[in-house]
Amino acid sequence: MNAKQIWQTTMERLQARVNPAIFTTWFQGTSALSFQDGVFTVRVPTSVAKAQLEGRFIDAISSILDELIGSSVEVRFIVAKEVPEQVEELRTEARPFGSKRSYRLGRGRHAALARDKRPTSNPATIKPAPTYSMASLFPSPGGTHLGEQAEEQNRQEMADQAHNQPIQHEQPAAPDHANTSVLSGSSAFAGEGLLNPRYTFNAFIVGKSNQLAHAASLAVSENPGRIYNPLFLYGGVGLGKTHLLHAVGHMGETAGLTVLYVTSEKFTNEIINAIRFQKTEEFRAKYRQIDILLVDDIQFIAGKESTEEEFFHTFNTLHNANKQIVVTSDRPPKAIHSLQDRLRSRFEWGLLADVQAPEYEHRLAILRSKAESLHFAIPGPVIEYIARPQCSSVRELEGALNRVIAYATLHDAPLSVSLAAQALEHIYSDKKVSTSLTVAEVIEGVCRYYNIDSTRIRGKQRDRETVWPRQVAMYLMREETTASLLQIGTELGRDHTTIMHGWEKVHAEMTHNERVRQEVAAVLESIQRR
């Protein structure tokens, strides 16, 4: 590919993200001049366009160029009148599309230098966010619904997902507001709070299991700090909470807001260090200048006294200033037992939205979209085979898909159901055994194991001796039978939300507590043995 073709592809990718009017204003009339010695030179029509491209779009452009060329690139803009009309385009050394490379943190020395030249935002001068509809900025911000096609993603995704590579930060293009002064806050936190460029609303497949969480996330992105505040997203592992959190972050950054994404672990470490090195004032100042605070896995702050204390004050300050807070957790606030009541009640203030495991049709749609983004034509029956077992997470589903593709590539064999079966033999074998169980067998087995009567499991008692076995039954029915949530609910005289909550409770306990994991495995084994 020569410089012209690379620039053409870069423009096409940018066009998919930027409002058409803004795109036309700043990108029309640009052309590639050369690519030599790691420097990509672009001719721009005016000095105003040059300033805009350098100030607002440099990260997005660098990111795409890095991706296309396969190495770190410095981008230079030259105003048209400063260069001769015809400059020979040099052939690049870019690797062809589809060649593999790993994600890196940041974008390398050249891009970092270029980025550093951008005007930085002074926290003291950050202006309030403008109000406008995000719908006017993006062609389709509403997520990809079942059956629709996901946005094109780069071919690196497969390797990235398979190996869980570190996240690459991306500064998407900012919108144009002729009459509003907006500073992109991301430079204030350069190097941290990295957002995964793949976790966008466009790449998120909406189904029944995540409809509310998706709609609420989109709503807060369009109106940060004004509707659901805080937004509390919760659900089992690998179901898209972090994805939605980052999608909110991207929208915020695109709107020029100061966004900070942090895991609760990092938040905790920062507090510990701030206390240790007597830098609590700096810590507070940093957190309190944010427009959108995104905290992942908030459940881990529970029981950590000084972290909870500091988070409480940060929360109040931001909330009082109408700044948006979005947090994720593996369970609802009520179920985070050692959390201070005052924090729990604040989390319940805004909107609680759960994500559940996708049902079959939804799993099919996710797999189709992932396959498409990997540019692999996967036959329908193979997709259906991969989607068949009750995968408890989308992450597992992605892993299964990647495994099948890798298996076919390694063996240089066509993708078929029998190949998928071989590739997933070890992963799906447990599930094959399990689907032979019925809900009646599970109830009987659980009652036998815990030595209680089945009328208690189906009844209204709330004592621990009854509630826990009931939840284990819910978990095992969902995991080990083919019954739907509705059917399980009918069997136990409860609605599907209660069943889901029971499943989550046991799942979370199993994740964090080896003893519980062994206990549930023993219950299952005792059922399977009979």
Ligand SMILES: Nc1ncnc2c1ncn2[C@@H]1O[C@H](COP(=O)(O)OP(=O)(O)OP(=O)(O)O)[C@@H](O)[C@H]1O
């Ligand atoms: N609805 C969806 N559409 C497309 N991709 C999805 C969807 N849900 C999850 N994923 C993908 O599944 C993977 C796991 O999602 P994510 O990390 O957001 O899960 P999580 O709920 O935050 O899990 P954990 O609790 O383990 O952190 C990601 O690659 C994400 O892009």
